[in-house]
Amino acid sequence: MEFQFRAIGVIHTSHATKEETPIQGAFQPDAMGMVELFPEFAPGLKDIALFSHIILIYHFDRAGDVELIRKPFLDDAPHGIFATRHPCRPNGIGISIVRLLGHEENLLKVCGIDVLDGTP
Numbered sequence: 107m108e109f110q111f112r113a114i115g116v117i118h119t120s121h122a123t124k125e126e127t128p129i130q131g132a133f134q135p136d137a138m139g140m141v142e143l144f145p146e147f148a149p150g151l152k153d154i155a156l157f158s159h160i161i162l163i164y165h166f167d168r169a170g171d172v173e174l175i176r177k178p179f180l181d182d183a184p185h186g187i188f189a190t191r192h193p194c195r196p197n198g199i200g201i202s203i204v205r206l207l208g209h210e211e212n213l214l215k216v217c218g219i220d221v222l223d224g225t226p
Contacts, residue, residue, distance in 0.1 A: 113226035115143040115212075117164060121222050139204070139219035148212035155209060160216070162202045164225050169193035200225075 119139040141162065143151065154160070171194060177183065178190040187195055204216040 111165070113144075113165070114147050115141055115226075117141050117162065117219070117221045117223070117225040119219050119221055119223045119225075121219075123222075134220070135205075135218045137217060137219050139216050139221065141214040141216060143212040143214070145212050151209060151212070151214070154206065154214070157206055159203055160206050160214070162200075162204060162216075162219075162221070164200045164202075164221060166193040166195065166198045166200050167226055168222060169195070169198060172196050 117139060118141075119137070121137070141160075172187075173194055174187050174196075175184050176187060176190070176192055176194065178185055178192055193200060200221070202218075202220055204218045207215040207217055209215065
């Protein structure tokens with residue numbers, strides 16, 4: 107079974123490489139970012155300001171080769187990929203919870219972001 111998704115925006119951060127990207131947003135709560143929704147989706151942001159946090163679902167577009175057993179970032183022992191937060195997953199779907207600082211039109215200002223710049 108296969109599913110197809112299309113990007114509805116782009117995440118902008120100061121994280122240019124995997125090595126400088128926080129492992130989790132909780133480890134760098136002041137890491138700022140901007141989520142740019144494509145303009146046609148901006149009406150869907152109505153009332154978003156009522157929330158303190160939002161869930162980002164994105165594609166690990168630069169994750170690398172899928173390995174079902176691998177060493178996670180904070181452990182020396184290998185684990186099954188589904189027991190880790192490693193981005194080299196069979197489905198390439200990432201999820202992050204970030205703090206919403208504000209929004210203007212189709213742009214969301216967030217912090218606690220652990221995503222590479224330019225991630226769809």
